[in-house]
Amino acid sequence: MSVQTESFAVHATGSSGEADTAMLDRLEQEILDLDALILEAVQRRSELARSLAPAVAAAPSETSSQFDDLGPDGSAFDRLLMRLAAPGRQ
Numbered sequence: 001m002s003v004q005t006e007s008f009a010v011h012a013t014g015s016s017g018e019a020d021t022a023m024l025d026r027l028e029q030e031i032l033d034l035d036a037l038i039l040e041a042v043q044r045r046s047e048l049a050r051s052l053a054p055a056v057a058a059a060p061s062e063t064s065s066q067f068d069d070l071g072p073d074g075s076a077f078d079r080l081l082m083r084l085a086a087p088g089r090q
Helices: 017-058 072-084
Strands: none
Touching: 017 072
């Protein structure tokens, strides 16, 4: 899945209050849309991980995370996704 976003420069001060409000509204809507996509993707990922659980349990565990690019929170995010996919959670 690929998500493309537009880059907006938001200025808190200025004479174009209506334009700033419209831009903020667009940004807030984009965040809501992305949140919906993230939730949908996490739910689907959890379903897939649960269906793969028997095969994954037999495979050796990796020490690095595919989310290492997120910095220190990457491993925490990886563990959260594993907990969400745990058997019995639906």
